[in-house]
Structures are given as structure tokens and as C-alpha cells.
Amino acid sequence: PGIFRWMWRLTYVSVLGTFVYIGYEIYQDRNPEPQVPRDPSKKTLVILGTGWGSVSLLKKLDTENYNVVVISPRNYFLFTPLLPSCTTGLIEHRSIMEPIRSICRSKKGPVTFYEAEASSVDVNRKIVKIRDSSDIRGDSSETEVPYDMLVVGVGAENATFGIPGVRENSCFLKEIGDAQQIRKKIMDCVETAAFKDQPEAEIDRLLHMVVVGGGPTGVEFAGELRDFFEDDIRKLIPDIADRFRVTLIEALPNVLPSFSKQLIEYTESTFKEEEIAIHTKTMVKKVTDKTVEAEASKPDGTKERVVFPYGLLVWATGNTLRPLVRDMMASIPAQKDSRRGLAVNEYLVVQGTRDVWAVGDCAVAGYAPTAQVASQEGTFLARLFNNMAKTAELEERIQTLSSSLNLKPGVNSASVTREIEEAERKLQRIKDIKPFHYSHQGSLAYIGSEKAVADVSWFNGNVASGGTMTYYFWRSAYLSMVFSTRNRLLVLNDWVKSKVFGRDISRE
Ligand code: FAD
Ligand code: NAI
Incomplete structure (x- = not known):
């Protein structure tokens, strides 16, 4: 007892x-506590973007050392790992959005935020041109923001490889608006298929959801979609439930190419159980408003044309450059050989520039375009900039002490010399900042039916696991990674709500 x-x-x-x-x-x-007053004599640090790279930098930056200006067309941070869950209403979209204004206000030193898009960067004049295209204005307004230091963290766009019909007919899955559009479209397909006297072929087409791209985005979305139908639609609209199909199309020989072999096999067998059809070695060539046309490689090496009629098409074939990044690369001669983004050195300085750094998906530092990399890069830059500010402060102090030693007779020279030596030692320690080194914590992906796969780094090795326990690990890992207490509580609430009452299938 x-x-x-x-x-x-x-x-x-x-x-x-x-x-x-x-x-x-x-x-x-x-x-929040009152912020220290703005000091115009401090250097202006402009940060482009409010994604993983930029916000991780902002969170760890001592903002009282700089005049910090954040510019982004999105006035919130988006927790992308849970975005696939928003497409089915498992999680409400606002639960994974964190207002940038709250983050700015929580800092000790003031941070200016402009909701605008950077349209160009002049690295010679140290100017960023920004454009505000808000609906309220009607037209767009452009202005210039000068910088002393610039961080480019604008992420990437959806790759379509110029395949005809993709932009016009597909949904992407990168932003909150994309998830909302998918959620509406799924219910549109369902309600239209359930409409009176629909031809059989039309019902089959409307209830066929096609996902192109077998990377983590495509796989997680396919899993969420299947769950939605099994958990909710099947119970609420049983008449059409058996006609529902999900197809995943991938150009390579397998899905999740970045995961270990056993997890690829586990994912493929789980998808088989979930009746998600996987078409590997199948390259989409053309998209129309009702069909996806692809070329499948057969085992004998011949090619076959395959046509998939669809109701909803989600295109998840990875990243390409944003126009701003493409223009910057074209204007900096040292970037001429770079293809996938702004080439940076080991301190994340954009090659061929001074005082310009890049983080995340728009930077090429030799790592995969993931949130994990972007956030570690942002945190590294915060440490670098905090150290740079301390360096400037110490150098100034050493200079003042040295001149007091030379100019003022009668000062205690032994104690001043000791102070100078101490400051120099500190300065040396700070200046010894090591280059950026990425530490891979592992990869996680949800695959539907309350199962997940994880390749986790463990004592310099790798542990691969898949199943329901991994799913609970996936959930708790992501919940702990959500940036704020508010969002963590909202996500938790959504999970409980969906489990108890089911997803909300009403179409806004
Ligand atoms: P982003 O987070 O995309 O942010 C870019 C920011 O720049 C945005 O605020 C945008 O509005 C802004 N911007 C755009 N254009 C301009 C402009 N011209 N001027 C100023 N600002 C601009 N990675 C993982 O590691 N784990 C996961 O589980 C995971 N899940 C994902 C799920 C989905 C559905 C998706 C799409 C991605 C996922 N990723 C995941 C990848 C991860 O989201 C990206 O690698 C990460 O967002 C990159 O961070 P970033 O800061 O470079 O760009
Ligand atoms: P991706 O680049 O990882 O995968 C895209 C897939 O589309 C590739 O496998 C490619 O072969 C395929 N593809 C390209 N063109 C095609 C075509 N015409 N026809 C058929 N297939 C085609 O892209 P994704 O999944 O959007 O991920 C982007 C980044 O975000 C990656 O670095 C990924 O690791 C990261 N991410 C991580 C997640 C996680 O860790 N859980 C979740 C989502 C994204």
C-alpha cells in the first residue's frame, strides 16, 4: 500500500x-513583456519567409542585437508534417498555423513584419524589392527595403516538369489553401457520385482518387485518404463506399525511395491490405480534366500507355525553384553551375555574395529538402548572428579599453590589461564557431490504418520500424515538435474530437 x-x-x-x-x-x-526600444544604429537584418528555416532562426535569434525585418506573403508559420491530415479534416487547418505576429511579439527586441512577397534582390545595392498584393488594395504596391544582412528562406514551389495539364487540373499539397481545396474536392466528388441517376462509369471516375508521386507527401496523403473513407464515409454513405479507389503513381521502381528497403516493402504490403493500388515505373506524361495519361515500363522493357480516369488528382512530385531564387541565381555569376537552388558555403553564405545567407528548401547545402534540415539551418544562423553581435560588442569594448590605456594617465593599467586579455579570450572562443553540420534524427511517415514507418538514427546506427507502435511514436514526436503550447493543445483536441465524433464531412 x-x-x-x-x-x-x-x-x-x-x-x-x-x-x-x-x-x-x-x-x-x-x-508578453515590454520589448526593448528600437535602435536605428543597429544593423538591419532582413529575413525572407516564415517557413521552417526563417522561423527557427527567428525563434533563437537575440533580436535586440539587430533591426529585424521579416517579409513573407504568409503571416503565419505552417507545421507542414501534419498538413496531409488537414485534407480530410482529421486536423483543422488553424491548429497547425501559428501567427507570425505572436512569434515576433514574444521576442525581447522588436521585429518588423511586412506581409509581402520579395520580388527581387539586388545584392550589389543591398536592396530587396517587395510587393504587397493584398485583395483589399485591389492593385499591387511595390517598395524597397534596404538590408545590411539578408537571409533567404523562401522555400520552393511544386515541380510539374512542364507536363501538360498538371497546373490546370491538379491539386497540390504544400500550403493550407491546397489542403482546404482537396478537402472540398473530396466531398464534391462524393456528393456528386451519390447524386441521383449517375451513370456507373461516372460514379467510378468520381470516386477514383489519383495521387502522382510516391515520395512521403504522396504516400502520407494516400494513407489519410483511405482512413477517411474507411472511418467516416463508409459509415455515413454506405451506398457508394465500395466504389471508392485510391491509386498512387510513381515513376521509380518503388515508393518512399529515401527510406530503407524493409520499410519500402512494409509500406507497399500495407497499401495492398488497404487496397491502395500502387503503379510503380509509371511516368505521367499528360493530364486532362478527367484523365491522367502515363507510360508504364513493363518487365520485358517495353512501354505501355495507361489512362486513369479520376475524380480528384493530387500532384506530389517534389520541389522546383521559386522565381525569386531563379532570378537571384541568374544575377550572381558564382551561381551559374547551381541547378537546385542557391549554392551556399559551410556557413550558409550564398556563394558569390556578401552578407547574404540562405536556409531550407531554397538553399543547396548538400542535404534533402526537409523541415528537419531547414530548422537546423535556421538555428545555426541564429547562433552565428548572436555570436557576430557579441563579437562586435567585444571588439568595441577592447578598442575602448585599449584607448583608455593609451590616453588616460593614471588608469590602473594592470587591471585594464587583464580586462582586455579576458575580452580577447572570449572573442577568440566566440569566433571559433564551427561550420554548419546537419545531424539527421531520422525519417517518419504515416502510411494509413494507424501505422507509420520510421528510420531513426540510434547511436550512430539506424533503426527501421513500422506498425502501430511506430504510429504512436510518430504522433508523439510530431506533437512535441509543434512550436507552441496553443497549437499543441489544438492538435490534441482535433485528434480526440475526430476519434470520438468522426471527421466533419460538411463542405464549406
Ligand atoms: P517553407 O517552410 O516552405 O517556407 C517558405 C516561406 O517563404 C513561406 O512562409 C512562404 O510564404 C515564404 N515565401 C515564398 N515566396 C516568398 C517570397 N517571394 N518572398 C518572401 N517570402 C516568400 N519535412 C520533414 O522533415 N518532415 C516531415 O514530416 C515533412 N512533412 C511534410 C509534409 C508536406 C505535406 C510537405 C509539403 C512538406 C513536408 N516536409 C517535411 C518538408 C518541409 O515542409 C520543407 O522541407 C520545409 O517546409 C522547408 O522549409 P523552408 O523554410 O525552406 O520553406
Ligand atoms: P519527393 O521529391 O520526395 O517525391 C516525388 C516523387 O514523385 C519521386 O519519387 C518521383 O520519382 C515522383 N515523380 C516525379 N515525376 C513523376 C511523374 N511524372 N510521374 C510519376 N511520378 C513522378 O517529393 P515530396 O514527397 O513532395 O517531398 C518533398 C520533400 O519533403 C522531400 O525531401 C521529403 O523528404 C520531404 N517530406 C518529408 C516528409 C516526411 O518526412 N514525413 C513528408 C513530406 C515531405
Whole structure:
């Protein structure tokens, strides 16, 4: 009985502690401390973008050392790993959006935010041209923002490889608007298929959901879609449930090429159980408003033309350059051999420029375009800039002390010399900042039916696991990674709500 009493007390204290901690965090968010006043003599640091790279930088940056200006057409940070869950309403979209204004306001030093798109960067004049195209204005307005230091974190666009019909007919899955569009379109297909006296072939077409691209985005979306139908649509609209089909088309010989072999096999066998049809070695060549036309490679090496009629088409074939990045690369001679983004050195400085850094999907530093890489790069830059500010402060102090030693007779020269030596030692330590090094924590992907796959780094090795336990690990890992307490509670609430009441299938 004694041990149980102690266990009960321990549980009670930890639960109470968690509530107090959450309460304190919420109080702090709602009542931020006053910010230090703006100092125009400080250097202007302009950050482009409010994605993983830029926001990770902002979160760790000592903003009182710079005049920080953030520019992005999106006034929120988006937690992309949970975006596929928004397409079916498992998670509401606002639960994974974090207002950039709250992040800016939580900083010690003031941060200016402009909701605008950077249209060009002049690295010689150190100017960024920005364009505000808000609906309220009617037309667009352009202005210039000068910088001393610039960080480009504008991410990437959806690749279509110029395949005809893709832009006009597909949905992408990169932004909140994309997830909302998919959610509406799924229900449009379902309600139209359930409409009175529909021809059989039309019902089959409308209920055929095609996903192009077997990378993590395509696989996670296909899994979420299948869950939605099994958990909710089948119960609410049983008449059409058996006609529903999901097809995943991939040009390479297997899906999830970046995962280990056993997890690829596990994913493919799970998809088979979930009745998600996988067409590998199948390259999409053309898209019309109702069909996807592809070329499949047969085992004997011959090619076959395949046509997939579809109701919903989601295009997830990876990234390409944003026009801003393409223009910057064209204007900087040292970037002429780079193809996939702004080539950076080991300190993430854009090659061929001064005082310009790049992070995330728009930078080429030798790593995959993932949130994990972008956030580590952002955090690295914050450390670098915090150190640079301390360096400038120390150098100034050394200069003042040295001149007091030379100019003012009667100062205690021994103590001043000691102070100078101490400052120089500190300066040396700070200047010794190591180049950026990416530490891979592992890859995770949801594959439907409450199963996930994970390639996790463990003591310099790799552990591959798949299944329901991995799914719980996936959920808890992502929940802990969500940036704010508010969003964490919202996501948790959505998961519970969907489990208890089912997803909300009403179409806005
Ligand atoms: P982004 O996060 O895309 O941010 C770019 C920012 O720049 C945005 O705020 C945008 O509005 C802004 N911007 C765009 N153009 C301009 C302009 N001209 N001027 C100023 N600002 C501009 N990675 C993982 O590691 N794990 C995952 O589980 C994972 N899941 C994903 C799921 C989905 C559905 C998707 C699409 C991606 C996922 N990723 C994941 C990849 C990850 O989201 C990206 O690698 C990451 O977002 C890159 O960060 P970034 O800062 O470079 O760009
Ligand atoms: P991706 O680049 O990883 O995969 C795209 C796939 O589309 C490729 O396998 C390619 O062979 C295929 N493809 C290209 N053209 C095609 C065509 N015409 N026909 C058929 N198939 C075609 O892209 P994705 O999945 O959007 O991911 C982008 C980045 O984001 C990656 O770095 C990925 O690791 C990361 N990400 C990570 C997630 C996770 O860790 N859970 C989730 C989502 C994205």
C-alpha cells in the first residue's frame, strides 16, 4: 500500500506540474513583456519567409542585437508534417498555423513584419524589392527595403516538369489553401457520385482518387485518404463506399525511395491490405480534366500507355525553384553551375555574395529538402548572428579599453590589461564557431490504418520500424515538435474530437 500511495502522489505532482507549466506558458504568451526600444544604429537584418528555416532562426535569434525585418506573403508559420491530415479534416487547418505576429511579439527586441512577397534582390545595392498584393488594395504596391544582412528562406514551389495539364487540373499539397481545396474536392466528388441517376462509369471516375508521386507527401496523403473513407464515409454513405479507389503513381521502381528497403516493402504490403493500388515505373506524361495519361515500363522493357480516369488528382512530385531564387541565381555569376537552388558555403553564405545567407528548401547545402534540415539551418544562423553581435560588442569594448590605456594617465593599467586579455579570450572562443553540420534524427511517415514507418538514427546506427507502435511514436514526436503550447493543445483536441465524433464531412 505504501508504494501505491507514493506512486499516486508522484502521478498527482507530475500532472499538477504539467498543468502549472502549460498555464504559465499560456500566461506568458498572452502577456508578453515590454520589448526593448528600437535602435536605428543597429544593423538591419532582413529575413525572407516564415517557413521552417526563417522561423527557427527567428525563434533563437537575440533580436535586440539587430533591426529585424521579416517579409513573407504568409503571416503565419505552417507545421507542414501534419498538413496531409488537414485534407480530410482529421486536423483543422488553424491548429497547425501559428501567427507570425505572436512569434515576433514574444521576442525581447522588436521585429518588423511586412506581409509581402520579395520580388527581387539586388545584392550589389543591398536592396530587396517587395510587393504587397493584398485583395483589399485591389492593385499591387511595390517598395524597397534596404538590408545590411539578408537571409533567404523562401522555400520552393511544386515541380510539374512542364507536363501538360498538371497546373490546370491538379491539386497540390504544400500550403493550407491546397489542403482546404482537396478537402472540398473530396466531398464534391462524393456528393456528386451519390447524386441521383449517375451513370456507373461516372460514379467510378468520381470516386477514383489519383495521387502522382510516391515520395512521403504522396504516400502520407494516400494513407489519410483511405482512413477517411474507411472511418467516416463508409459509415455515413454506405451506398457508394465500395466504389471508392485510391491509386498512387510513381515513376521509380518503388515508393518512399529515401527510406530503407524493409520499410519500402512494409509500406507497399500495407497499401495492398488497404487496397491502395500502387503503379510503380509509371511516368505521367499528360493530364486532362478527367484523365491522367502515363507510360508504364513493363518487365520485358517495353512501354505501355495507361489512362486513369479520376475524380480528384493530387500532384506530389517534389520541389522546383521559386522565381525569386531563379532570378537571384541568374544575377550572381558564382551561381551559374547551381541547378537546385542557391549554392551556399559551410556557413550558409550564398556563394558569390556578401552578407547574404540562405536556409531550407531554397538553399543547396548538400542535404534533402526537409523541415528537419531547414530548422537546423535556421538555428545555426541564429547562433552565428548572436555570436557576430557579441563579437562586435567585444571588439568595441577592447578598442575602448585599449584607448583608455593609451590616453588616460593614471588608469590602473594592470587591471585594464587583464580586462582586455579576458575580452580577447572570449572573442577568440566566440569566433571559433564551427561550420554548419546537419545531424539527421531520422525519417517518419504515416502510411494509413494507424501505422507509420520510421528510420531513426540510434547511436550512430539506424533503426527501421513500422506498425502501430511506430504510429504512436510518430504522433508523439510530431506533437512535441509543434512550436507552441496553443497549437499543441489544438492538435490534441482535433485528434480526440475526430476519434470520438468522426471527421466533419460538411463542405464549406
Ligand atoms: P517553407 O517552410 O516552405 O517556407 C517558405 C516561406 O517563404 C513561406 O512562409 C512562404 O510564404 C515564404 N515565401 C515564398 N515566396 C516568398 C517570397 N517571394 N518572398 C518572401 N517570402 C516568400 N519535412 C520533414 O522533415 N518532415 C516531415 O514530416 C515533412 N512533412 C511534410 C509534409 C508536406 C505535406 C510537405 C509539403 C512538406 C513536408 N516536409 C517535411 C518538408 C518541409 O515542409 C520543407 O522541407 C520545409 O517546409 C522547408 O522549409 P523552408 O523554410 O525552406 O520553406
Ligand atoms: P519527393 O521529391 O520526395 O517525391 C516525388 C516523387 O514523385 C519521386 O519519387 C518521383 O520519382 C515522383 N515523380 C516525379 N515525376 C513523376 C511523374 N511524372 N510521374 C510519376 N511520378 C513522378 O517529393 P515530396 O514527397 O513532395 O517531398 C518533398 C520533400 O519533403 C522531400 O525531401 C521529403 O523528404 C520531404 N517530406 C518529408 C516528409 C516526411 O518526412 N514525413 C513528408 C513530406 C515531405
